[in-house]
Amino acid sequence: MKTGVCYYPEHWPEEQWAHDAAHMRKLGLSVIRIGEFAWSRLETQDGKLHLDWLERAIDTLHEAGLSVVLGTPTATPPRWMLDRHPDMLAVDADGRIRDFGSRRHYCFSHEPYLDECRRIVTLLAERFGQHPAIMAWQTDNEYGCHSTSISYSPHALAAFQRWCATQYADVEALNLAWGNVFWSMEYDNFEQIGLPVGTVTESNPAHQLAFWRFSSDQIKRFNRAQVDIIRKHSPGRDVLHNFMGNFVEFDHHDVSTDLDIATWDNYPLGFLTRDNGDADDQQAFLRTGHPDGSAFHHDLYRGCCNGRWWVMEQQPGPVNWAPYNPSPVDGMVRLWGWEAYAHGAEVMSYFRWRQAPFAQEQTHTGLLLSNGDADVAASEVATLNRELAEVAAFDVGELMRSDTPVSESPNVAESLKSLPVHSDVAIVFSYAGIAIQDIQLPGGSSYSPLGFCQRVHSACRQWGVNVDIVSPAASLDQYRLVLVCTSTEDEDDLVKRLQSAHKQHQAVIALFPGTGSRSHDYTMPDNLPPGYFQQLLPLQIIRSESLPAEQSMTATDSHGLSRSCSQWRERIASSIEPRMSFGDGWGFHYEQDHIHYINAIPEKNALIPMIGELLVEAGIPCRELGAYLRTQRIGPYQLAFNFGKQAVELDKALGTVLNFHHDTPLLVGSRTLGQAEVAVWVAG
Structure with a gap:
C-alpha cells in the first residue's frame, strides 16, 4: 500500500x-x-x-x-x-435553488x-x-x-419524463407497472408525469423509486x-x-x-x-x-x-x-x-x-x-x-x-502492492433494495436498512472473520456463508446465484426481513413475499409489522434458548417448523437444508450469537473477540487492532483458531495490545 x-x-x-x-x-x-x-x-x-x-x-x-x-x-x-x-x-424538494457560494452547485x-x-x-x-x-x-x-x-429542477423534470418514455415505451405500460389505477393517478402521456414531491400526501412509492433510479x-x-x-x-x-x-x-x-x-x-x-x-x-x-x-x-x-x-x-x-x-x-x-x-x-x-x-x-x-x-x-x-x-x-x-x-x-x-483479501463470508448489498425500504420504512421510522446491514457486518467481524460486501450481480460461488439483508427487490437472477452457491458449493444462506418483498416497480410479488426467493425455501410472508425500537420481543425454543428482536417482524406461513416462537405464537427463524429465513430484526445481543452459529454451521473458523478487538487477514498476514481503552493480551484473546500461537513472532506491535495499537504477524 x-x-x-x-x-x-x-x-x-x-x-x-x-x-x-x-x-x-x-x-x-x-x-x-x-x-x-x-x-x-x-x-x-x-x-x-x-x-x-x-x-x-x-x-x-x-x-x-x-x-x-x-x-x-x-x-x-x-x-x-x-x-x-x-x-x-x-432545486431542492421545497423548490429552493441550491445557490452559488459553496460547492456542488x-x-x-x-x-x-x-x-x-x-x-x-x-x-x-x-x-x-x-x-x-x-x-x-x-x-x-x-x-x-x-x-x-x-434535483427537482425543470431540467430534471424534462429529463425524467424522457427517461420514463425510454424505460416504459408506452404510458399505459407505466400506468400498469406503477399501479396508477389507485387514486386515479393514471397518465395520458409522458409529458404529464411530474416529480414525486409536493403532493397532498405521500406520492406513489413506484414513482419515488423510479425517480431514484x-x-x-x-x-x-x-x-x-x-x-x-x-x-x-x-x-x-x-x-x-x-x-x-x-x-x-x-x-x-x-x-x-x-x-x-x-x-x-x-x-x-x-x-x-x-x-x-x-x-x-x-x-x-x-x-x-x-x-x-x-x-x-x-x-x-x-x-x-x-x-x-x-x-x-x-x-x-x-x-x-x-x-x-x-x-x-x-x-x-x-x-x-x-x-x-x-x-x-x-x-x-x-x-x-x-x-x-x-x-x-x-x-x-x-x-x-x-x-x-x-x-x-x-x-x-x-x-x-x-x-x-x-x-x-x-x-x-x-x-x-x-x-x-x-x-x-x-x-x-x-x-507494497495490495495483497489478496480472501473472505469466506459475503454480505449481498443492494442500493436499490435500501431505496425501496427507505421509501415506505417497513421497519418503522427508527429502522435503518443501511444501519442493520452494518450491524450484520459488525457481528461477523466480532467473530474474527473476513467479510466481502458484494452487489446482487456478483458471483457467490466462492463463499461458505452468504447473508442477504438489503435485497428487498425480488430478483430471480440473484436467487439463481444463491442456488448455485448452495447446491454446487454447499454454502449456508441466510435471508433477513424484507427479502424479495417488492418488484422492480415497487409492487408486491404475485405469490406474496419473498417472491422468487420461495425457490430457496417454502414460505410466505402473510403479515409484517413495525414497532418502536424500545419495544423488544423475545422468541424462545423448547430448550429455553431465547433471542430478542425489535423494530420489524414478519408472520410466516410455511410447512417448515420455526426454530423458535414468540409469546403470541408467531414463529421465528425458519431453516431448511442450511438455508435460513430470519423473519425479525435481532437485537445486538441476539444477532452476534446467531451469526456465530451460522459461521460454525458453514465450517468457518471463528472466535468471539468482543466489542473492542478486531482482526483481518490479508495475503500471508494477520493483523489485530485494539479500539478499546483496556490493553488486550493477544495470547488469551485470539487463540490458535485465528492463527496466533504462544510462539508466534510479531512483525509489528507487541503481544499486549494497548488502545490504538496494531499487531502484524505471518498467519499459519
Missing part, C-alpha cells in the same frame, strides 16, 4: 511548492491528488484559460518523485459559469453544464493526459454530497461522459471517483462499472458523531471511531471495482463538519492506515496536506498546521510508512539477508 495526500497548490505561494513536495517525500508519501476544486483558477472567466500554473505544479511534484492524481474540477463551477447558465443550479440533468464539463475535462486531458507524473484521474468530487444526488442513472451518465474523454486522451491511466461513507442516494455499483478504482473518503470520528453512533458507541469510541465503521466501507468499496480500491481522503485529526469534532486518540491515524492495508487498499491518502487558514474548512486539520509546522498526524504517517516498508521487506525474502536499507530497496515498491 502506498500513502498520499490531497494538496491544493492554488492555495499557497508557488515558491512554497518545491518545499512541500520535498517534505511529502520525506514523510514517505508518494501519491498526490490535486486540481479537483480549482476551476476558477484554471479558467478565470469564460474562455480565458490559465493551465500553465497547473503544469508547473505537476512538474514540481514529478521532480520530487511523486505521482499525481488529477481531479476534474466539475464539482465547483466558477461564478462566471452561472452568468452564462443561470438555470444550471439544482449544479444539476446533473442540465445539458449545457454537462457540455461545459466535457469541454474543461477535454482541455485538461489533452494537456496533461500523457504527462509522466499522472498516474490516475479523479472524476468530479463526492457525487451527491450535501444532498445533491437529486433516474437520478442514479443521471450520475452514472455524468460520470461516464468524463471517463470517456479521459480514456481517449490519457490511455493507460486509472480513472476513479471518491465516494463517501454512509451514503446510499445512488447506486455506487452501477457508477463503478465505468471506473478502474473505487475510492472513498474516510472520516471515522465524523461519521460516528453524525451518522450512526448510538449513545453507548459514542461514549466508547469517541476518539477511535466504531471498530467496524471504516471496515464496513473498506469491504463495500473493495467489492465495487473487482477488488481495486483506495482511501482518497483519510481523517488526520478533528474535522469541521460533524455535530462535534473530537481529536483522535494518539495512534489512531497509524491504526487507520494499517486497517486500510489489511482490507486491501492500494493507496491511503490523507486530507489534507496543510490546514486551510481561510474559508469553510479552517478547523479541519491536515498533516501540517496552517503555518507549515507538522501536526500530530504527520509523525504517525511517517511511522506507518516505515512499518509498511519493513513488512514489505519481510515479504521480499532476499531483503532479510541484504545490507541494503529497507527504505531504499527497489523491491519495496513492488512488494
Whole structure:
C-alpha cells in the first residue's frame, strides 16, 4: 500500500511548492491528488484559460518523485459559469435553488453544464493526459454530497419524463407497472408525469423509486461522459471517483462499472458523531471511531471495482463538519492506515496536506498546521510508512539477508502492492433494495436498512472473520456463508446465484426481513413475499409489522434458548417448523437444508450469537473477540487492532483458531495490545 495526500497548490505561494513536495517525500508519501476544486483558477472567466500554473505544479511534484492524481474540477463551477447558465443550479424538494457560494452547485440533468464539463475535462486531458507524473484521474468530487444526488429542477423534470418514455415505451405500460389505477393517478402521456414531491400526501412509492433510479442513472451518465474523454486522451491511466461513507442516494455499483478504482473518503470520528453512533458507541469510541465503521466501507468499496480500491481522503485529526469534532486518540491515524492495508487498499491518502487558514474548512486539520509546522498526524504517517516498508521487506525474502536499507530497496515498491483479501463470508448489498425500504420504512421510522446491514457486518467481524460486501450481480460461488439483508427487490437472477452457491458449493444462506418483498416497480410479488426467493425455501410472508425500537420481543425454543428482536417482524406461513416462537405464537427463524429465513430484526445481543452459529454451521473458523478487538487477514498476514481503552493480551484473546500461537513472532506491535495499537504477524 502506498500513502498520499490531497494538496491544493492554488492555495499557497508557488515558491512554497518545491518545499512541500520535498517534505511529502520525506514523510514517505508518494501519491498526490490535486486540481479537483480549482476551476476558477484554471479558467478565470469564460474562455480565458490559465493551465500553465497547473503544469508547473505537476512538474514540481514529478521532480520530487511523486505521482499525481488529477481531479476534474466539475464539482465547483466558477461564478462566471452561472452568468452564462443561470438555470444550471439544482432545486431542492421545497423548490429552493441550491445557490452559488459553496460547492456542488449544479444539476446533473442540465445539458449545457454537462457540455461545459466535457469541454474543461477535454482541455485538461489533452494537456496533461500523457504527462509522466499522472498516474490516475479523479472524476468530479463526492457525487451527491450535501444532498445533491437529486434535483427537482425543470431540467430534471424534462429529463425524467424522457427517461420514463425510454424505460416504459408506452404510458399505459407505466400506468400498469406503477399501479396508477389507485387514486386515479393514471397518465395520458409522458409529458404529464411530474416529480414525486409536493403532493397532498405521500406520492406513489413506484414513482419515488423510479425517480431514484433516474437520478442514479443521471450520475452514472455524468460520470461516464468524463471517463470517456479521459480514456481517449490519457490511455493507460486509472480513472476513479471518491465516494463517501454512509451514503446510499445512488447506486455506487452501477457508477463503478465505468471506473478502474473505487475510492472513498474516510472520516471515522465524523461519521460516528453524525451518522450512526448510538449513545453507548459514542461514549466508547469517541476518539477511535466504531471498530467496524471504516471496515464496513473498506469491504463495500473493495467489492465495487473487482477488488481495486483506495482511501482518497483519510481523517488526520478533528474535522469541521460533524455535530462535534473530537481529536483522535494518539495512534489512531497509524491504526487507520494499517486497517486500510489489511482490507486491501492500494493507496491511503490523507486530507489534507496543510490546514486551510481561510474559508469553510479552517478547523479541519491536515498533516501540517496552517503555518507549515507538522501536526500530530504527520509523525504517525511517517511511522506507518516505515512499518509498511519493513513488512514489505519481510515479504521480499532476499531483503532479510541484504545490507541494503529497507527504505531504499527497489523491491519495496513492488512488494507494497495490495495483497489478496480472501473472505469466506459475503454480505449481498443492494442500493436499490435500501431505496425501496427507505421509501415506505417497513421497519418503522427508527429502522435503518443501511444501519442493520452494518450491524450484520459488525457481528461477523466480532467473530474474527473476513467479510466481502458484494452487489446482487456478483458471483457467490466462492463463499461458505452468504447473508442477504438489503435485497428487498425480488430478483430471480440473484436467487439463481444463491442456488448455485448452495447446491454446487454447499454454502449456508441466510435471508433477513424484507427479502424479495417488492418488484422492480415497487409492487408486491404475485405469490406474496419473498417472491422468487420461495425457490430457496417454502414460505410466505402473510403479515409484517413495525414497532418502536424500545419495544423488544423475545422468541424462545423448547430448550429455553431465547433471542430478542425489535423494530420489524414478519408472520410466516410455511410447512417448515420455526426454530423458535414468540409469546403470541408467531414463529421465528425458519431453516431448511442450511438455508435460513430470519423473519425479525435481532437485537445486538441476539444477532452476534446467531451469526456465530451460522459461521460454525458453514465450517468457518471463528472466535468471539468482543466489542473492542478486531482482526483481518490479508495475503500471508494477520493483523489485530485494539479500539478499546483496556490493553488486550493477544495470547488469551485470539487463540490458535485465528492463527496466533504462544510462539508466534510479531512483525509489528507487541503481544499486549494497548488502545490504538496494531499487531502484524505471518498467519499459519
